[in-house]
Amino acid sequence: MKNKVILIVAVLFALSVALGTATAVQATEIYPQGTIPSGTVVDDDVVLQGENVVMDGTVNGMLIATGNTVTINGSVNGDVLAMGSQVVIGPGAAITGNLFTAGQVITVNGQVDGSLAGGSMALNLSDSAVIARNVYYGGYAFSAAGGAQVGRDIWTASY
Numbered sequence: 001m002k003n004k005v006i007l008i009v010a011v012l013f014a015l016s017v018a019l020g021t022a023t024a025v026q027a028t029e030i031y032p033q034g035t036i037p038s039g040t041v042v043d044d045d046v047v048l049q050g051e052n053v054v055m056d057g058t059v060n061g062m063l064i065a066t067g068n069t070v071t072i073n074g075s076v077n078g079d080v081l082a083m084g085s086q087v088v089i090g091p092g093a094a095i096t097g098n099l100f101t102a103g104q105v106i107t108v109n110g111q112v113d114g115s116l117a118g119g120s121m122a123l124n125l126s127d128s129a130v131i132a133r134n135v136y137y138g139g140y141a142f143s144a145a146g147g148a149q150v151g152r153d154i155w156t157a158s159y
Helices: 002-020
Strands: 028-031 045-049 052-055 063-072 080-089 099-108 116-125 135-144 154-158
Touching: 045 052
Parallel strands: 028 045, 045 063, 052 063, 063 080, 080 099, 099 116, 116 135, 135 154
Antiparallel strands: none
């Protein structure tokens, strides 16, 4: 009986020490100012929001970006969800996951290692755009410049 009491007290003490020193878990970085400058590295999922959202740094996780204009010039090691009137994936942008996007006009100049799924009035793949897998698009107008590369299939429902 004495051993049981000592064991229970020891377990309760260990739990109180372990739980008492635990820190809060932060699952996402939120940037309400809408900017991640060049040279900044974020090792977490990120939410960027603002009127004019610009991501020039590196995100090691998922990026969710919403604004009137959303411009991604940096690197995202994960998926991207970008929504805005104008969504621009710059020529230096590199996305290792998939790009999910919605807006009035979507322009892709950079590299997406996964697939692109989008809906808009217009989706433009410039001559420097590289989509390693598939393009799934629904909207009014789809255009791909002569040098644009799509690794697999283009599935589009457009006028």
